[in-house]
Amino acid sequence: MIFHMGRNSCLARLGAVIVYAALFGSACQRTGGREVTAYVSADRPFSEPILKEYERQSGVRVNVVYDTEETKSTGLANRLLAEKARPQADVFWSNEPVRTLVLKSRDVLAPYQSPSADGIPSSLRDAEGYWTGFSARIRVVAYNTNLVKPEEAPKSIFDLADPKWRGQVAIADPRFGSTSFHVAALYAIAGDQKMDDFFRRLKQNGVRVVDGNSVVRDMVVRGEVKVGLTDTDDVNVAVEDGQPIAMVLPDKEGLGVPVMPNMVSLIADAPHPDEGRHLIDYLLSSDVERQLAQSEAVQIPLHGGVQGPKNIPSIDTFKPMTLDYSKAASRVEEVTNRLASILGL
């Protein structure tokens, strides 16, 4: 069809117009007017309403690139690394620390101390301003309420290696996402020997390593396993759906409960740095923390005085895991390789 130029020259010209429109049309839409570009690794169902609200309030067009589930594609961190010489993004919003800290170590981020960060604990902010934490999740042990009584549920991460849970434990692949940060934090605090031993026992106990935290949750809901390690927002989605699942905050008395804040950062040499700073100010505001707390994300506010989500205890009612985020993130590669060997990944 397209090669019979004599008979179909009109069609060929029309095709050329369409190609031109496709090539340049979307670029034309984005010129003119104030705009900011955000790369967002936080789950889209939770982050999209926040960004749309900012767009409505400020009149600034927000161009967003969302991330896929961590085991489905290589994600935005790699894109930011590849674009480093000529950044396209202004702001990076991550839902766990590892990506942000890798980007900081590769000089992709720029420092910015937002006035909205006042009130956020200093342990959840980078001292140099390269990232600021907000709206946290907790790593929890989920259990099927039809199969496990509350008093029988594991109280510590290390209980998962107990033979009574043989073949009944699921965890997300520890090489990716929030689980990778969690295990790196455990290695940083508890030590290599103890954690290597724990994961060997977990492997001997028949642990099921699956695609992601939501898969862990689904397996617990279906009763394929009785318990699993996942995040608060994953469990809450099922709780709100009326599924037979509940959660335990592990190690409240021992190591401390792993707290994972969202992190927001300004990109170095961003095309719209001023708009990027305004967006960061908005994301770090108490209002956004309130919205995330009240949504299905059930994320815990870090600003004092902001009402937390129902069903999730406030951060000052339990002992959080005390850790150096940078130190934990620096061990991710090594821990990933160790676990690949121990768990046979």
Next chain:
Amino acid sequence: MWQGQRSRTVVIGIAFAALFVCCVLPIVYLVATTFGADSDAYTALALDSRQRGLLYNTAFLGVGTALLATAIGTPLGVALARVPLRHQAVIRVIAAVPILLPPYIVALAWIYLGSRRGLLAALTGRDLFSAWTYSPPAAVVVLSLVLYPLSMLATEFAMRRVDGRLEEAAMIVAPPHRVLWRITLPLVAPTILASALITFVLAVSEFGVPGLLRVRVYTTEVFTAFAALYDFSRAIVLAVPLLMVCVVVAATAAGLLGDRLNTARRSAGVSPVAFHDWRRPAGIGFVAVVAAAVALPLLILGREALAARSLGEVVTGSGKAVVRSLFLSALGATLVVALAVWVGYAQARMRRSARLAIQVLLVLLFATPSTIVGIGLIGVWNRPGIAGTLYGTDAMFLLAYLARFVPVAVLILAASVQTVSTSQEEAAAVSGAGWIRTMRGIVLPQMRLGIAAAWVVAFVLAFGELGVSVLVAPPGDATLPIRVYTIIANTPASRVAALALLQALVILAPVAALGATASLRKGQ
């Protein structure tokens, strides 16, 4: 034949230049700019004992899928070509549906079927299959059920081009089934082998199915190097063995294939050998395969999707992404074929050694993990100037489709060109026709089916493309696969199934319409 024809040189030269810029340059750029000085670390990685397991699994997946898909598809293709079935056009379209489904979706249905609490366990009351659900054989079965239509359609196409006079002569001394076995099938064997090679490359370059079924292959390791370790160099080192496996297989296939692709044309007035007695077993075979490969996955996904809450909101919100995906895929497929037809013609008309080298290069390009291609595209196009004007626009989707799918389209079209005898071009040249005129009037019309097939393959692959797209998609707008995979990150399983079903139905509708239109026109 075409000595002194400047038009041919210019057109073919431009096509190869475009092939280099679109397909080769991103990979070369990434390799050249990424490798650091620490060669010892890379040597250690390459010699790691885990590599043996990866090599075994990758080879098992590729060879197993190629063999099983061919074993399923070839008899079906023979049946379509030689058994007078009722509603044959409808049967062909339905049997070809699996190739339209993203493999990841079929793997998802497989898990819902066979896992510990899956449908089979619920029906039988026992867990008989969960241990087998996540395994290399399971990955082979899933991919074979998706890819067998390649073998089926290639076999049918080749059998319809067999010279009927050869069969007619053989039937003087032999019964029909012996003629099929000793004359017809050997003639079409090169085409079947060519389709098996494409199936092999598709299988070993697939990430979604082995990732979901927890089969460790090179593509999953490359992915881990990017996604877990952010180490581009490591990812490239891990991709090398994968590409070497493909080179070995491609070279072997090319050596076996040689120049034996069927160049004959069916003779007018000579009826092909037909097997009326095979109608019942052929019908049973089609029903069994369609049930396993089409009906079962869609039904299982539908069953899971029924439990989804607020589904309407998700589906209606995807309308823009659906339209966008269809438009970009159609445009992308057109551009892919527009480039590939010239490269395919040139490759088919080269000397054997050059043809083999190009074929190996094409296999290498197609087998390169999509993430490597994506990162390379960013490096090449995200720079000041004209390149930067395109970066951040929908042009990047089109460049992604060109980079990923021109190689497979060239392989399909080169096979199509080889069925056009060079004597026809020679006759045209002797008569004084220029090269462009000969292409328009003689070669391209005979490649109609091949061009259509390449377009459909490119369209389907482009529609489901995720690995490169997610890296180069302009901010603010998304294709349907990107939208689906960004939503499912924290979504109940029922909604995941519903979105997967949506994606499958969206791709089925236009292709089924195309197939129905083509069948109607043929009937007229």
